[in-house]
Structures are given as C-alpha cells and as structure tokens.
Amino acid sequence: MSITIDQISKNFDGFQALDEVSLDIPEGKLTALLGPSGSGKTTLLRIIAGLESSDGGRILFGDEDVSQLHVRDRNIGFVFQHYALFKHLTVAENIAFGLESLPRKQRPSKTEIQRRVDELLDMIQLPDVAKRYPTQLSGGQKQRVALARALATRPRILLLDEPFGALDAKVRKDLRRWLRALHDEFHFTSVFVTHDQEEALELSDQVVVMSQGQVEQVNEPASLYARPESRFVFDFLGQVNTLSGAVRGQKLSQADAWVSLPGIQAEGEAQLYLRPHEVQLDRSPASHAKLPLRIESISLIGSEVRIELTPEGWQSNEIWEVGMSHSEFARQNPARGERWYAIPDVGHLFLAGANHPRSVNWQYPSGISASNQ
Amino acid sequence: MSTTANVSAASGRRFAGRSKRVLPGFGLSLGISLFFVSLVLLLPLTGLVLETSGMSWDQFWFTVTDPRVVESYKVTLLTAFAASIFNGLFGLLLAWVLVRYDFPGKRLVDAVVDLPFALPTAVAGITLVTLFSESGWYGQLLSAVGIEVAFTPVGIVIAMAFTSIPFVVRTVQPVLEELSPADEEAAVSLGATDGRVFRKVIFPSLWPAMVTGVALSFTRSLGEFGAIIFIAGNTPYVSEVTSLMIFMRLQEYDYAAASAIASLVLLVSLVLLFSINLWQGRYLRRLEGH
Numbered sequence: 001m002s003i004t005i006d007q008i009s010k011n012f013d014g015f016q017a018l019d020e021v022s023l024d025i026p027e028g029k030l031t032a033l034l035g036p037s038g039s040g041k042t043t044l045l046r047i048i049a050g051l052e053s054s055d056g057g058r059i060l061f062g063d064e065d066v067s068q069l070h071v072r073d074r075n076i077g078f079v080f081q082h083y084a085l086f087k088h089l090t091v092a093e094n095i096a097f098g099l100e101s102l103p104r105k106q107r108p109s110k111t112e113i114q115r116r117v118d119e120l121l122d123m124i125q126l127p128d129v130a131k132r133y134p135t136q137l138s139g140g141q142k143q144r145v146a147l148a149r150a151l152a153t154r155p156r157i158l159l160l161d162e163p164f165g166a167l168d169a170k171v172r173k174d175l176r177r178w179l180r181a182l183h184d185e186f187h188f189t190s191v192f193v194t195h196d197q198e199e200a201l202e203l204s205d206q207v208v209v210m211s212q213g214q215v216e217q218v219n220e221p222a223s224l225y226a227r228p229e230s231r232f233v234f235d236f237l238g239q240v241n242t243l244s245g246a247v248r249g250q251k252l253s254q255a256d257a258w259v260s261l262p263g264i265q266a267e268g269e270a271q272l273y274l275r276p277h278e279v280q281l282d283r284s285p286a287s288h289a290k291l292p293l294r295i296e297s298i299s300l301i302g303s304e305v306r307i308e309l310t311p312e313g314w315q316s317n318e319i320w321e322v323g324m325s326h327s328e329f330a331r332q333n334p335a336r337g338e339r340w341y342a343i344p345d346v347g348h349l350f351l352a353g354a355n356h357p358r359s360v361n362w363q364y365p366s367g368i369s370a371s372n373q
Numbered sequence: 374m375s376t377t378a379n380v381s382a383a384s385g386r387r388f389a390g391r392s393k394r395v396l397p398g399f400g401l402s403l404g405i406s407l408f409f410v411s412l413v414l415l416l417p418l419t420g421l422v423l424e425t426s427g428m429s430w431d432q433f434w435f436t437v438t439d440p441r442v443v444e445s446y447k448v449t450l451l452t453a454f455a456a457s458i459f460n461g462l463f464g465l466l467l468a469w470v471l472v473r474y475d476f477p478g479k480r481l482v483d484a485v486v487d488l489p490f491a492l493p494t495a496v497a498g499i500t501l502v503t504l505f506s507e508s509g510w511y512g513q514l515l516s517a518v519g520i521e522v523a524f525t526p527v528g529i530v531i532a533m534a535f536t537s538i539p540f541v542v543r544t545v546q547p548v549l550e551e552l553s554p555a556d557e558e559a560a561v562s563l564g565a566t567d568g569r570v571f572r573k574v575i576f577p578s579l580w581p582a583m584v585t586g587v588a589l590s591f592t593r594s595l596g597e598f599g600a601i602i603f604i605a606g607n608t609p610y611v612s613e614v615t616s617l618m619i620f621m622r623l624q625e626y627d628y629a630a631a632s633a634i635a636s637l638v639l640l641v642s643l644v645l646l647f648s649i650n651l652w653q654g655r656y657l658r659r660l661e662g663h
Contacts, residue, residue, distance in 0.1 A: 051558050071561050078562040086556035087660045088577040097573070098563035133659060153564065219619075 001062050001156040001189050002027040003048060008057035009211075010043055017043045019213040020057065025051040027258075030180070030185040032200035035210035036236065041193045042161055044210070047160050048191065050074045061156060074157075077150030081162040083142040085134040092117050092130040098153040120148040123182070140171040147179075149187075160192035164199065176203050178305050185354075197237050201225060209233050229356050234273050234348065241279060241342075243272040243291065247351070256313030259289040259344065261360055269352040272360075276323045278346045281307065281334065288362045291342035293320055295334055305329040312339060421639065425634035436630045436635055441609055442618050444662035449615045452526050456533035461587040462539025463534075466581070471542070472549040489536050494599030501532055502604045524606025529614060530616070532601045533594035540593060541586035548582040577661075580652045588649040592642040 003025040010018040018040045025031050034043040046052035048059055050071035058067045066074050084093050095117045096373040099108060108116065121127050132141055143163060150158060163179070164172040180203055183190060194200050200207050201221040209224070209232075217229045228234040245254030247270045252259045259272060264297040285292070293309035296319065304323040311320070322342065324332070334340060347359035425433065436442070471483055489497065505512045505522040515522055522528045552575065560570045598616040605612045615638055622631035 008515060049562060051562070057469040071558075072564045072566070075564075076562060078559065080555045080559060082553070082555060084553065084559040086560070086574055086577075089573075097560065097565070101560075101563055101569060135660065149559075149563065 003157060003189065003191070005044070005048070005059040006058040006060065008044065008047055008054045008059065008178070010040070010047065010052070010054050014230075016213050018047070018054070021213070022057075022212075023208060023215055023218065025189065025191055027189050029189065029205040030183050030203060031191045031206045031208060032204035033191060033193045034195070034197065034200040034209060034236075035206050035216075036195060039210040040213040040320050041195075041210045045159055045161055045191060045193045048157075049076050049078050051078070058099075063130075068069055075155050075157045077155035079143070079150050079158070079160040079163050080145050081165045082133070083139075083146045083166075085142055085146055085149070087134055089131065089133075091121075091126075091132050091134065091137070092222055094134065094145060095120055095149045095152050097149060102153070116152060120152055123151075124148045125178075139167050139325070140175055143167065143175060144178075156189070158188050158190040160190065162193055162195070164196075165194075172199075179203065201237075205360050209236065210256075211236070227359075228348070231271075231273075231350055231355075234357075239276050239321045241274045241276065241322075242316055242318065243314075244269065244316075245272075252349070254314045257311065259291065259347070260287075261349065262288075262362075264349065264358065264360070271350045272344075273348040273350065273357065274342075274344050274346075276306075276321045278344060279320075279322050280343045280345065281324065281332070281340045282343050283332075283340060285341045286343045289342070289344055290292070293340055293342055293345075295336050295338050295340060298334070298336060300326075300329075307334065309340065309342075378616055384444055418639065421632050421636055424628055425636050428629050428633060432629075433633050436633045441613070442615070442634060444610045445613045445615045445618045448526060448529065448613060449595060449610070452614070453528040453533055453591050455530045456537065456594050457587045457591040459530070459534050460538050460541045460590045461583060464538055464586060464590075465545055465583060467538075468542045468545040468549055472546060486539055490539050493567040494536055494597065495603070497535055498532060498600040498603030501528070501535065501600065505531065505604060523604055524608070525610065526605075526612050528604035528606070529601050529612060532538055532604050533597050536597055536600050537590035540589040541583065544582045544586035544589070552578055581656050585649060585653060588645060595638060595642060 002215045005021055006024040006027070007021075007022050008018055009020050016208070021040070021044060033044060036039045043052060047054045052068060054067070058065055061074070061238050074278065086097065089097070096113050099113045099116060102108075117130065118127070121130055124147060126141055126144060129137060129141065129145070134145070137145065143166075147163075164175055167175065167243045176199060192204070194277075201224070204221060206218065207221055207224050208218050211232050217224060217233050219227075224233070225237055228237060234240050243252065243254060243257060243259065245252045245257070247261060247264065250261045250264055252261055252270055252272055281293075292312040294312050296308045296310050299306040299308075305326055305328075307322050307324060309320045309322065310316075320342065324334075345361070345363045347362075349360055350357050426434070452460075467486065471479065471486075502523055503509050505515070505528060507513070507516050507521075507523070509523075512523060520527070522531060556574055557570055560574045565573065596616055597614070598620065601614055602617060602620075605614065605617075607613050607617060615634060619631045619634050619638075622628075622634065
C-alpha cells in the first residue's frame with residue numbers, strides 16, 4: 001500500500017513542526033525519514049499513523065483518504081522507540097493483543113491465534129520466550145517482540161519510530177540487518193524515523209531528508225550521498241570539506257588557496273564542498289588547484305586511513321578530512337605536521353544565494369555538468 | 374607506608390559494612406528513626422497488649438463477643454467496606470481527572486483532595502451532620518426521595534468515605550502520572566477500543582496502587598471515630614461502630630475491656646496491611662522482573 005502525504009501542516013503552540021509537506025512513499029519499500037531533532041520527522045510519522053492530527057492536508061493509503069480515520073481503524077503497525085510492550089502480559093499475550101482486539105466477527109479462534117503467535121515468534125527467532133514477561137528480555141529481544149506484535153494483524157503499513165534508538169551499537173547493527181532481511185522477505189510498506197545517517201543509508205530503499213518541518217531531498221541512498229541538493233543535506237550526511245571564497249575569472253580563491261572552475265561563468269561569493277573521498281593528497285599543488293594543508297592527525301583504524309588537516313595560509317570553518325587507502329598510505333608515508341596539497345577530483349559549488357549546487361569535475365573536464373537538476 | 378596500609382586494611386575489615394556506604398550518617402539516622410518508631414508506635418501498642426493481658430482468656434472472649442460489640446463489628450466492617458469500595462471508584466475517577474485533563478482550578482481541586490486529612494475529624498463530622506440532617510441542604514433533598522442519611526449506617530459510610538478518600542487519590546495519582554502514553558498508543562494502534570485499552574493496559578498498571586489505596590482507606594475507616602459519632606446517631610445494634618464501643622468502655626473506666634476490643638481492631642488492621650504488602654510485592658516483582 002503506497003502512502004501519499006499531501007500538504008500536511010502541523011503547528012505546536014506557535015512552533016511550525018511541519019510546513020505543507022508533500023511526499024510519496026512507494027509500496028513495498030523501506031523508507032527512512034531522516035533529520036536532526038526538531039525537523040518534524042517523528043511528527044510526520046505520528047500523523048501518518050493517526051496518533052497525531054494534522055492542521056491541514058491529507059494522508060492517503062493507496063487511493064483511500066485516511067485523514068479522518070482513527071488510528072485503530074487505519075490498520076497500521078507501529079513500533080515505538082522504547083518498545084511500549086505491556087509489562088503485565090506475557091510475550092505471547094503481547095503479540096496476540098492486536099488479534100484479540102479485532103471485532104468478534106473478524107477475530108480468529110483461540111487456536112488460530114495461538115498458531116499465529118507461534119509463527120511470529122519463529123519469525124523473530126525467539127521461539128522460547130512465549131511465556132516470559134517483557135522485563136525478562138533484553139532490549140533487542142523486546143524490540144523484536146514489539147515488531148511481531150505490530151505485524152500480528154498483518155497491517156497495511158509498518159511505521160517505526162526510532163526503532164533502534166534505545167539499543168547499544170552492536171545490537172543495533174544486528175537488528176538493523178535482521179529488519180532489512182525481514183523486509184526483503186515480506187515486502188511490507190514501511191517507514192522508519194531515524195536521526196542516524198548511517199542507519200538511514202544502510203537500511204532503506206529511499207531516504208527522505210527533513211529539516212525544519214520541510215522535506216529537503218528524497219532519493220535513493222547512493223544518489224543522496226553522491227548528489228546532495230542542498231547545503232543542509234551536504235552538512236547532515238557525512239563529513240564535508242569546504243572552501244569559501246570569491247569567484248572571479250573561472251577561479252575560486254581565498255588568500256593562499258585557489259581552485260580553478262572550468263566552465264563556471266558566474267562571479268561573486270561562493271562555497272566549494274568536497275567529500276573526503278573526492279579529494280586526494282599530494283606533496284605539490286596541481287595545475288587546477290592549490291589547497292595547502294597541514295596534517296593534524298592520522299587515524300589508521302578502519303578500511304581506510306583517515307587524515308585530518310588544517311588549512312595553511314587560508315581559512316576553513318571546519319577541519320578537513322581526507323581518506324586514503326592503506327596501500328597508498330604506505331607508499332606516500334605522510335606524517336603529522338607536514339604540509340600537503342589537496343587535489344580535488346569532483347566538487348560541488350554553491351554560488352551565493354543558490355540553494356542547489358553545481359558540480360565541478362576536474363578529472364574529466366569534458367564531463368562538466370552545469371547542474372544536478 | 375606499610376603501616377598505613379595495614380591500618381587501613383584492618384579498619385577496612387572492621388567497618389566492612391559501613392565503609393562501602395557513600396552517604397554518611399546511616400547509623401545515626403537509623404538509630405533515631407527506630408527510637409521514634411518504638412516511642413510512638415511500638416511502646417503504646419505493647420501497653421495495649423499488656424493491658425489486655427491482665428484479663429483471663431474467658432474475660433477477654435466475653436468482652437469481645439458481647440452481642441452489642443459483635444453487632445458493632447458488623448456495622449463497622451460493612452460500612453468500612455462500602456466506604457472503601459466507593460472511594461476506590463470515586464478516588465480513581467478523581468485521580469484520573471487530575472492527571473489526564475487540564476482545566477481551570479485544577480490546582481485548587483488537587484489541594485482540596487487533602488482537606489479530609491487536614492480537617493479535624495470532629496469538624497468533618499459536625500459539617501456532615503449539618504448537611505445531611507433532615508433540615509440540612511443535602512438532607513432535605515434526600516429525605517424528599519425517602520433516603521435518610523443522618524443517624525443511619527449510610528451516614529457512617531459517608532463519614533468514612535469523606536475522611537479516607539485522599540488515600541486512594543494519593544496512591545493512584547503518581548502511578549497514573551508515570552504511565553507511558555506510548556503503551557496506550559500501542560494498544561490503540563493495535564485496534565483496541567477505549568474500553569479495552571483501559572481494561573487491558575491502564576487498569577493492570579493501576580491495580581496494585583488501587584488495592585493499596587483501598588486497603589489503607591479501609592483500615593482507616595475501621596478506626597474512624599470523630600467524624601462518625603456525630604452523624605451515626607449511635608443507635609445500639611444499628612449504628613454503633615467499634616471505636617465507639619472502645620470509647621464507651623473507657624468512659625466506664627473499664628480499661629481492660631477497652632484495650633481488649635482495641636487490640637482486636639489492631640490485629641485485623643495489621644493482618645490486612647501485611648497481606649496487602651505481600652501480595653503487592655509479588656505482583657510488582659512480576660511487572661518489574663526481579
């Protein structure tokens with residue numbers, strides 16, 4: 001069941017939590033609502049569920065307008081950050097709760113419910129906990145039970161509010177992988193809220209980046225990371241290196257640093273955004289860029305060597321970060337305190353006043369694209 | 374160096390229990406507490422039992438099974454039961470309204486709940502009798518439909534309920550405040566009706582607090598005196614409560630008989646409180662999983 005969000009607004013005592021948000025959530029896909037706290041992602045999820053009412057706009061499941069429908073009639077499954085399991089009921093009773101809440105005519109028989117509970121316990125790989133109480137389970141187990149409870153009535157849509165937020169890192173990773181596998185098997189339409197970029201990019205088919213009550217960008221994880229459409233998405237998704245300066249004669253410069261901008265005709269203030277993997281390091285400047293930097297620290301742990309640098313002879317708001325393969329590191333052998341030059345391959349230029357970046361490609365100058373749009 | 378180490382090891386051993394505590398003053402504060410518990414509670418209770426022990430078993434039995442006294446037990450138990458059931462329902466409603474809704478004057482209502490505790494029970498009794506007597510505001514209306522409150526067991530129930538309602542409200546209120554809204558949202562999202570959410574999700578969490586509140590209210594009602602004697606009418610075999618019987622024995626300077634009846638009331642109250650505590654402990658252990 002696809003979900004259509006049509007111009008949804010929500011105001012909490014003067015705080016605009018959602019500002020005419022419109023969005024399409026495709027059927028059978030796992031969609032992430034990603035954003036910092038206060039971006040309105042949880043409010044949007046709760047409005048989809050019907051746990052919160054919107055001030056304006058419509059929610060459609062498929063072709064059906066559910067805006068006026070009560071939560072209990074929307075046939076959704078909702079998973080809460082802190083599990084919200086019923087403490088005084090056993091795991092089996094928790095899972096059966098939704099089935100036993102069905103109107104008498106639709107309610108399955110006792111044995112049918114029992115069978116379904118067993119089936120769900122198998123699905124969440126916890127067949128032996130039926131008779132236990134929630135307090136006797138670990139956090140990860142509780143969240144699995146919560147998920148089984150939400151899925152028991154075969155909801156049209158599964159909504160998860162920061163489902164891994166209360167778990168520690170290791171369990172979170174396991175559960176994330178498990179949820180992805182479960183989704184690939186059953187293909188329910190699901191939406192989950194998270195503030196963790198890694199989680200959103202790793203788990204979902206589609207990421208909706210939100211900020212200040214608005215949708216910033218909707219894209220598949222890979223495209224989202226490769227082609228952020230706004231400064232916000234750039235800053236929010238992973239590390240980024242910036243050079244602020246003035247553009248004059250197809251060249252962006254600030255003090256000792258400069259980068260050539262082939263094909264950029266505009267002039268004025270501008271910022272260049274570079275991902276750590278879009279930059280290489282060399283002992284001497286290149287013909288298209290001169291970005292002197294001093295190595296501050298080197299982190300060897302991980303699949304890549306992470307090098308942090310500070311500008312020399314120019315300014316940047318944040319420390320620069322460049323990734324280097326271990327073999328490259330062994331060959332070049334950079335050391336702390338040395339002066340190196342950043343050589344950009346691909347960059348994203350934000351001209352003053354522009355909301356969307358223009359791509360700059362120095363590796364294949366013929367392939368300069370004017371814009372992402 | 375080695376000496377200090379030895380000394381600290383030795384003192385560490387000597388005060389093994391104490392040295393692990395972070396907050397100081399454990400011994401002193403516990404000592405003072407126990408002293409006052411003994412002075413205010415245990416000593417008088419012992420006196421009560423001692424006074425009774427002067428009687429022979431036959432005398433004791435004769436005193437506590439006097440037909441008029443037995444009738445007072447019945448009246449007291451029945452009215453206390455009715456009052457605490459009423460308090461259970463009304464107290465839950467009051468706590469619910471105070472926690473769940475915002476309305477002008479909420480703080481005032483919240484404060485007024487404690488009034489029965491603050492008010493001298495005699496004042497409560499006189500007020501109630503003024504209201505419920507045949508010429509009183511409520512009494513007029515009630516007698517019009519043929520209900521007599523003042524000077525009947527119904528009056529006793531009202532006096533008991535009035536003086537002990539805060540027990541239920543004040544035990545249920547904090548538990549209700551602690552309830553996670555997510556639990557209810559989860560239940561509703563699973564399709565449960567409002568009634569089912571209350572029965573299956575909210576009530577089981579409130580249940581232990583409610584039982585405690587009702588039990589406290591019940592035991593308090595068993596011993597209520599001041600508020601009752603004014604409104605009860607104190608007709609022998611009809612509207613005499615046990616505490617009145619104790620009072621009457623005292624007026625006759627029959628201290629032994631008074632304490633005999635009193636010790637019985639004490640026993641019932643204690644047994645009730647202990648069993649409630651045991652039950653509640655077991656119930657909560659299951660919820661919190663220890």
